[in-house]
Amino acid sequence: MQQNLIGQSPAFLSVLDKVSKLAAIERPVLIIGERGTGKELIAQRLHYLSARWDQPLISLNCATLSEGLIDSELFGHESGAFTGARGQHKGRFERAEGGSLFLDELATSPLLVQEKLLRVIEYGEYERVGGDKLMSANVRLICATNANLPEMASQGEFRADLLDRLAFDVIQLPPLRHRTEDILLLAEHYAIRMCREIGLEYFAGFSLSAQNALLSYHWPGNVRELKNVIERAVYQHGQQQTPIEILQFNPFEVEWHPDKQTQQQEVEQPKQPLSKLEFPIDYKTWQAEQDIELLTHAMQQAKFNQRKAAELLGLSYHQFRGMIRKYQLTNLS
Template sequence: MQQNLIGESPAFLSVLDKVSKLAPIERPVLVIGERGTGKELIAQRLHYLSKRWDQPLISLNCSTLSEGLIDSELFGHESGSFTGSKGRHQGRFERAENGTLFLDELATTPLSVQEKLLRVIEYGQYERVGGHKALNANVRLVCATNANLPEMAEQGLFRPDLLDRLAFDVIQIPPLRERKEDILLLAEYYAIKMCRELQLELFTGFTPNAEQSLLEYQWPGNVRELKNVIERAVYQNGTADTPIDQLVFNPFASDWEKTTQNDNSENSDHTETTTFTFPMDYKLWQEQQDRSLLAQVLEESKFNQRKAAEMLGLSYHQLRGMVRKYDLAGQNNE
């Protein structure tokens, strides 16, 4: 069952209007948005407003599978096509026949799989792994990512021809920080749901201080993070009959860490500001900064590029692009 898409901000309503117009059109759709913005909910809306609403909606998070497994999971495999394969396996395309296939985290798919996706879109055909018979596919493809696909295509990390086929039209979901009008609306919605779950008699509301905190926070995890913050606040407030005032935005922060941070903040007041000499070659300076940063993070991550990307708050493909740009590709990448 489709979950609710809640919001009344102009940016959000514009997205819903675009989805309604795109839904009946039998073309692939690309959904772009940061983590936690509701990309899967948009895919559900596209499906249930389309002519395929009574057919299967099948989903797959591409980032959760290795190259060999995602190939088999998407297109299926024949018995004995690889070690341990017993019997014919029905892939997601086959299961989504006449319906919609939603591929989340599309940017993580290997180039070999991207080539097969391109063939399905262009010719409506695919083959099972280990098979030789072409199977016809009548599937509406909806793909989602938070990566910059045009930039990845320029770096050779994503097939430009596949990007062209997917980009019949692109739905850009605004981050929550750009939907200020929706923050308190969503907060109240999740608070009331949590009260019902905990069998509390009523929702006591938020204090003006709490509301201001909600509006000023940047929400890097978007709606998903907001839901966690609100549900946490409701259960911690418990049966108290006073409005919620305290919100915990970072549940990983501890009291002793806060003390250390305060001490560091006081010490930083005496830190000298870096001075620059002008004129300067900004591009050269930026390159030196990037190289120094990459060298340090790769060393600390023991040259595991996935871990290094996490340490920098980048996607794996973004870090790989930087490594290639500065010709550091000789380092281990796993």
């Protein structure tokens, strides 16, 4: 069953509009997006809005199989085609006949498999592994990746001719940090769903500080990461009737970790001691230099993670971002 696609930001609605138009066109489609942006959900929408909606939608993650196995899984194999092949096996193309085939993590597929995919797109035919009978394929191909395929093609790591055939049109999914209007909407959706799952009577909401934290976080894992953060916060909050205040963005981070203590100690003191100052000075210039030096040092210690750098300095994320903007330290962003 297709899951809901939730959002109201212009970037998100533009994608949905494009998907609706592409669904009716019998061409391969390429979906590009960072991890956790919902590439499989978009593939489902493409299928169920198409004329193939009542036919199979078959999926395969290309990154989960070795070269030999992905070949067999896609195109099937005949009995005795290789060691352990005791019977005929129907591949994903055969099982998706008349419908759609969704290939996730396409960039990880071997070049030999890419060559066979190209043949299916161009001629609508393929052979099972170990067989010599041509099989016809009436299948719409929907592919997805988070890799830079044009760059891979230029380096010979991905077939340029296959990329040309897949790129009839490309659906570019915006990362969550470019869908700020959707963050709180999604957060509430996942919170309410989690409350129902664990038997809480109602959702107490998020405090203003928690909302600000959600809106200012970078979300490298996008919607999938947001879902984890919200569900974790709801179950940890439990039966409390006050709004959720605490959000744990990184469950692997602990306060007593020695590296964190060392980093805090290292950023405590500016490099230039006051005893070495020669007066008169321009106070504003001196203060700006100190701030810039401290911000730069904190970012280096935090490996350029702004949220961690803010924690090292005892600042909120908003305060830290304000200082970055104040001194125009875009090279630290």
